[in-house]
Amino acid sequence: MPSTFHSHSVAQTEQIAAELAATFRPGDCIALHGDLGAGKTQFVRGLVRAYGGQERAVSSPTFVLLNCYPTPRGMIFHLDAYRISGPADLEAIGFEELLQQNGLVVIEWASRVKTLLPPTAIQIILTPPSPTTRQIDILRPDFP
Ligand SMILES: Nc1ncnc2c1ncn2[C@@H]1O[C@H](COP(=O)(O)OP(=O)(O)OP(=O)(O)O)[C@@H](O)[C@H]1O
Ligand SMILES: [Mg+2]
Numbered sequence: 175m176p177s178t179f180h181s182h183s184v185a186q187t188e189q190i191a192a193e194l195a196a197t198f199r200p201g202d203c204i205a206l207h208g209d210l211g212a213g214k215t216q217f218v219r220g221l222v223r224a225y226g227g228q229e230r231a232v233s234s235p236t237f238v239l240l241n242c243y244p245t246p247r248g249m250i251f252h253l254d255a256y257r258i259s260g261p262a263d264l265e266a267i268g269f270e271e272l273l274q275q276n277g278l279v280v281i282e283w284a285s286r287v288k289t290l291l292p293p294t295a296i297q298i299i300l301t302p303p304s305p306t307t308r309q310i311d312i313l314r315p316d317f318p
Contacts, residue, residue: 198296201274225246297314
């Protein structure tokens with residue numbers, strides 16, 4: 175599977191997320207990177223739909239920090255570090271425990287809490303070459 179994808183629409187971004195979802199395993203942490211409007215939340219919609227969850231329930235958890243979506247394939251925990259002041263805030267809401275739940279832990283603005291991310295986190299970087307297109311790069315940690 176290529177590690178760079180090119181999306182030309184919201185639907186295609188969701189489709190790419192769905193393809194990647196097939197490669198994720200229970201307990202994986204997905205770190206999403208990209209500016210405001212890059213498509214991080216759209217990507218999570220695609221993931222939730224691929225898992226058979228309610229994609230309409232997906233929104234940026236900017237104010238609540240954490241949204242939980244039950245799916246037939248397990249929980250998807252969706253976090254947003256945009257407004258938090260640092261890793262301590264995330265620890266306070268039980269981030270470490272979330273990683274132990276055998277769900278999928280997906281976090282927007284992950285670079286703001288870099289020190290808390292597990293070394294196995296899958297890094298996904300969204301960049302907009304144009305208003306309607308997105309480049310999506312996947313960086314998987316190397317396992318020795
Ligand atoms: N190819 C595309 N893929 C994804 N989103 C796109 C694309 N083209 C346009 N968009 C638009 O970009 C926006 C992406 O919004 P989204 O909420 O997913 O961004 P975000 O990265 O979560 O931002 P924030 O940091 O504010 O939470 C939407 O308005 C969507 O319609
Ligand atoms: Mg968002």
